[in-house]
Structure formats: C-alpha cells, structure tokens
Amino acid sequence: MKITRVSYERLDLTLSVPYTIAYETVSQTSNFILKLETDSLHAGFGCAAPDLEVTGETAEKTQEVIEQVILPFLKGHSPFTYTRILEELKSLCPDNPSVLAMVDMALLDLVSKNAGVPLYQYLGGFQDSIETSITIGILGMEDTLAMAKDYAKRGFRILKIKGGINLEEDIDRMIRLREEFPHTVLRFDGNQGYSVKDSIAFVRATQHVGIQIFEQPTKTKTDHTLGEVTHAVGIPVMADESLKTLDDAFRLAQHDLIDMVNIKLMKVGGILEGMHINSVAKSAGLEAMVGCLDECALGISAGLHFALSRPNVHFADLDGHLDLVNDPFQGLFELKDGILYPSDAPGLGYRG
Numbered sequence: 001m002k003i004t005r006v007s008y009e010r011l012d013l014t015l016s017v018p019y020t021i022a023y024e025t026v027s028q029t030s031n032f033i034l035k036l037e038t039d040s041l042h043a044g045f046g047c048a049a050p051d052l053e054v055t056g057e058t059a060e061k062t063q064e065v066i067e068q069v070i071l072p073f074l075k076g077h078s079p080f081t082y083t084r085i086l087e088e089l090k091s092l093c094p095d096n097p098s099v100l101a102m103v104d105m106a107l108l109d110l111v112s113k114n115a116g117v118p119l120y121q122y123l124g125g126f127q128d129s130i131e132t133s134i135t136i137g138i139l140g141m142e143d144t145l146a147m148a149k150d151y152a153k154r155g156f157r158i159l160k161i162k163g164g165i166n167l168e169e170d171i172d173r174m175i176r177l178r179e180e181f182p183h184t185v186l187r188f189d190g191n192q193g194y195s196v197k198d199s200i201a202f203v204r205a206t207q208h209v210g211i212q213i214f215e216q217p218t219k220t221k222t223d224h225t226l227g228e229v230t231h232a233v234g235i236p237v238m239a240d241e242s243l244k245t246l247d248d249a250f251r252l253a254q255h256d257l258i259d260m261v262n263i264k265l266m267k268v269g270g271i272l273e274g275m276h277i278n279s280v281a282k283s284a285g286l287e288a289m290v291g292c293l294d295e296c297a298l299g300i301s302a303g304l305h306f307a308l309s310r311p312n313v314h315f316a317d318l319d320g321h322l323d324l325v326n327d328p329f330q331g332l333f334e335l336k337d338g339i340l341y342p343s344d345a346p347g348l349g350y351r352g
Contacts, residue, residue, distance in 0.1 A: 001114060005037040006074045008066050010059075011296060015323045019137030022164030022193030023053060029294035029324070030059035032066060032099075035352065036074065036106045042113045044079065045350050046106030047299035048098040049320075054241060054267050054293060055098045065093050070103060079114075082107035086272060097244070097269040098293075104270025105302045105348065113347040119302075120342055123271070123309035129341045130307050132316040133158035133187055138165055144173050145180055155337030158185040160317055163202075164193020164217070171205045178209040186210070187317075190217035192241060196228045203233040213260065213289070213315070216240040227257035236260050238289065244268060249277040253284035262317070263306075264291045266299070271306045282312040289315035297321045297329035301348045304333055304340050316340065 011031040018027035036044040050057035112122035134156045163170035199217040215238040218225040230237040238260035261281045263274045290307040300321045307313045332349035334341040343349040
C-alpha cells in the first residue's frame, strides 16, 4: 500500500459556549484535517489542533508547515513504515507537535483500516470504554452551579473545574459544588495560575471536598515549584502544560515532581509518542490521563483509541468537541452518561 495523494482542509470552528481559563478566553479554534489516499481502497485521516500556549503553534504556521513540508513529503510512502516516517518528520518540523499528531493519526488510521479493526484493538485493545470528565471554565458561582446541574442531567459524573485567577473564589466554588453535588467526582485545573503558597492554601481549604486531581497549579518553566506543591499536599498533582515531550516526562518522573501525567496527543506529537511517555510514567508509578485541546470529534476519537489501548491510562478528559459548532465528524464514537465507547468501524471510525 502506497500513499498516492495527500490533501488537507482547514476548519475554523466556533465554540457555542466560550470558556475562560487562567491565561485566556477561548471562543473559536482552528483544526486541520489531513487526508491520505492510497492505491488500495483505504484512506486515512488525521487532525491537528494548534494552540499557541500548549503546542507553541499558530494556525497560520501550522498551515504553512502542512503545505510546505507534509504534503510533498508523504506522497509515495508506505503507511506501514509509520515509525520511520514520523522520525523523519520530527527533524523537518520539530516545533509542530500537532502537525506530527495529525500525521501519526492518519497513518495509524490507515494501517488499522487495512487490518480491518478499530485502532484501539490494533494498538492492544486493553479496554473498550472509559469515563470522561467534562469541563467548567472560570465562571461566577451561579453560572458554575447552573452548568454543573446541566451536566449532571446529561449523565456526567466527573467535573473538571478551571481556576487559577482568584484563590478565594476558586475555594468557594469547589466547596459549594461539593455541597450541591455530593456524589460527583471533582477535579481542579489551576492552568499555571497559582504560586506554591496559593496552591497549598487551596488544597488545605478544600480538603473536605475530596478533590480527585489537582492539575498544573504552577508555571511550566519552574519544575521545582510543581514539585514543592506535590510534596506539600495530600492529593495527586498532575502535570499538563509542563509535560510536552518525552524528555519532560523523564525529568519530572526522575525528580519525583508529580503524581500523574496528562497526555494530550496534540502537545506530545501523537499516539506513538504518547505511548513512550506513558511507558515512562508507568515505570515511575505515575498514573496517566488522556486529555485534549479544542479538537473536533476526529481528534477526540484518536485520544479515545489511545486511552483504550493502554493499561496505565485510568482517566480521560476528552470533551473538547462538545461545544464546537458544525463539527463535521459525527458518529465516530458514542458518549452515554459520561462514558465514551468507540465504534466497531476500522481505524478511527471515519470513512470519508
């Protein structure tokens, strides 16, 4: 099987409900869809979702790299040599992890379609469903409670709450959420907004709330502060923005700076790289969560298949597609009562 044609489409998508986190407000996103056609009956699809803060890419730079590097490079290659292809592309576009993730998805989509099985089974098929959290951005108290109530009615049992701008308001929101939703699992993401002092104060003030995960409370370029928080609090501390490469995973694990890792395919460069990072985490006794950016359902499907294939992945935060208006990728998986189920279709589930 050879790749005979390479094309892409840019999707500029609006969010039905904009959200605020510690360092920005998001109302729209750009996704890029790669299509690999072959001399067989199969075509492979991948998604790139650049994010300047998380992946270091702008949409314009991503489009430029796709047109100048990816399109001419991939034609004529066999998708079965996907490891070699991805290694070569790392040297050609080292600062474009979402582009690498897009190619990684499309190649793995192709080879698993050729095998006639869903991608998660091709990768190992450890489990066939996983529960996801759903995110509430930084909002006032009443809006937070209203959104939590709506999500509860829709069957979600895990809420991830964004904070990091106002410590006291964050504490009050978490306490009130626990009072109103005593059986809901609560996670908190500081998105680098806290100091070490604020992080410790937050955990102490919300100790009775029972927060399951405390995600990236401090800045990315100061590993020692993340480690100080990890060693000072009694709940699991997770690295997100601090973890973008395999080297990051090794460094954070080696120095015992975290308890958990958030593997987002867009920031690490795809499923294969995610597997390496997960292996480092597993060897260090760190549990993994598969997260996402503002991705259409094709990108979420790739994250889901990766999560289902690995025994060390116990958590998922795969909700980035839910507020996208006019997402063209539907039916690739099922979301029921907060639980994600893959389709039985080969590859990522999209035939095109």
